[in-house]
Amino acid sequence: MSSKPVLDCMVIGAGPAGLAAGIYLRRFHREVRVFDGGASRARRIPLTRNYPGFPEGISGADLLSRLQQQLARQGGGVTMQQVAALRRGDDGTFVAQTSGPDVAARTVLLATGVVDVEPAIPGVEPLRLRGLLRYCPICDGYDHSGQRVAVVGRGRHGVREALFIRHFSQHVALINADADDLPDETERQALQAHQVEVLTGPAQSVEQQEDGSILLTPAAGEPRRFDVLYAALGTRVRSELAATLGAAQDEGGCLVVDAHLRTSVDGLYAAGDVVSSLSQLTVATGQAAIAATAIHNALAPLRPA
Numbered sequence: 001m002s003s004k005p006v007l008d009c010m011v012i013g014a015g016p017a018g019l020a021a022g023i024y025l026r027r028f029h030r031e032v033r034v035f036d037g038g039a040s041r042a043r044r045i046p047l048t049r050n051y052p053g054f055p056e057g058i059s060g061a062d063l064l065s066r067l068q069q070q071l072a073r074q075g076g077g078v079t080m081q082q083v084a085a086l087r088r089g090d091d092g093t094f095v096a097q098t099s100g101p102d103v104a105a106r107t108v109l110l111a112t113g114v115v116d117v118e119p120a121i122p123g124v125e126p127l128r129l130r131g132l133l134r135y136c137p138i139c140d141g142y143d144h145s146g147q148r149v150a151v152v153g154r155g156r157h158g159v160r161e162a163l164f165i166r167h168f169s170q171h172v173a174l175i176n177a178d179a180d181d182l183p184d185e186t187e188r189q190a191l192q193a194h195q196v197e198v199l200t201g202p203a204q205s206v207e208q209q210e211d212g213s214i215l216l217t218p219a220a221g222e223p224r225r226f227d228v229l230y231a232a233l234g235t236r237v238r239s240e241l242a243a244t245l246g247a248a249q250d251e252g253g254c255l256v257v258d259a260h261l262r263t264s265v266d267g268l269y270a271a272g273d274v275v276s277s278l279s280q281l282t283v284a285t286g287q288a289a290i291a292a293t294a295i296h297n298a299l300a301p302l303r304p305a
């Protein structure tokens with residue numbers, strides 16, 4: 001049984017996208033609840049220096065905390081429950097199955113994000129904890145300008161990422177994560193033309209040295225020293241809930257949306273990393289603002305008492 005009353009909007013995911021959407025919808029006097037599984041990518045940001053308005057930078061955890069406070073000031077809140085399933089009720093409303101009672105809503109905004117694929121190299125975890133394993137050169141490539149960078153890559157994504165990082169440093173090496181995934185001839189030529197070295201993977205181990213550098217042992221050849229390691233292994237998109245409703249996805253699993261952040265399913269909206277777009281905080285919050293306004297306009301007008 002679904003609980004009543006029916007929400008104007010159920011937001012799934014309390015990362016920057018879901019929280020920003022919640023703030024907007026509350027400020028439109030809408031009945032909205034934000035549900036969250038507690039695994040925001042933003043929480044993994046030690047210090048972002050490209051989010052506008054914070055000249056000294058801000059950690060992802062601090063940013064999330066501020067967004068939660070802002071939502072609370074507008075009378076909203078986050079329910080820490082994973083949404084296990086989403087279906088359409090007989091009356092056309094959405095019904096979400098959570099660990100609590102079912103929740104019914106007239107519209108749903110999916111802000112469920114993505115999960116980074118981690119490199120499986122012996123010794124990599126201590127590097128991650130010390131901030132020496134990076135995932136997003138758009139976010140922090142600048143901070144490693146001129147350093148020795150190793151990119152652990154998979155497929156075309158790895159090649160693209162290594163070439164992108166080459167903009168920041170002349171010392172870039174690409175190492176394949178999978179034994180059978182070497183760059184093809186065209187990719188090799190492109191890498192060579194930009195002086196990106198190609199090492200033979202998979203890496204056997206990585207270890208931080210006393211001088212702070214990383215010693216990486218490839219599958220063939222001598223161990224090499226680097227200053228930072230980038231993972232370019234792609235992401236797993238958390239789009240299952242939308243997929244069960246038949247929402248269109250791109251080849252990478254991201255949700256396809258229109259200019260108002262509407263998916264191909266009527267009443268189902270999406271914002272943030274789960275959408276086929278640039279995975280950035282500013283994009284997530286910007287999309288949330290557009291989606292929330294579109295949701296408000298699509299719902300029946302409120303009449304002040």
Ligand SMILES: Cc1cc2nc3c(=O)[nH]c(=O)nc-3n(C[C@H](O)[C@H](O)[C@H](O)COP(=O)(O)OP(=O)(O)OC[C@H]3O[C@@H](n4cnc5c(N)ncnc54)[C@H](O)[C@@H]3O)c2cc1C
Pocket residue numbers: 012013014015016017018035036037038039040041042043044045046047048049050051081082083084111112113114116134135136139140238241271272273274279280281282284
């Ligand atoms: C190490 C790192 C550094 C980064 N640095 C920067 C940076 O400097 N600048 C920048 O702009 N971007 C940066 N990013 C990217 C940024 O973190 C993401 O673009 C941003 O977090 C996307 O926000 P989101 O709300 O779409 O998703 P997320 O922040 O990932 O939030 C999604 C939320 O949805 C919840 N969820 C998922 N499924 C369900 C479900 N079924 N039920 C309930 N809840 C669910 C999850 O638990 C999670 O809390 C970085 C990313 C990483 C990994």
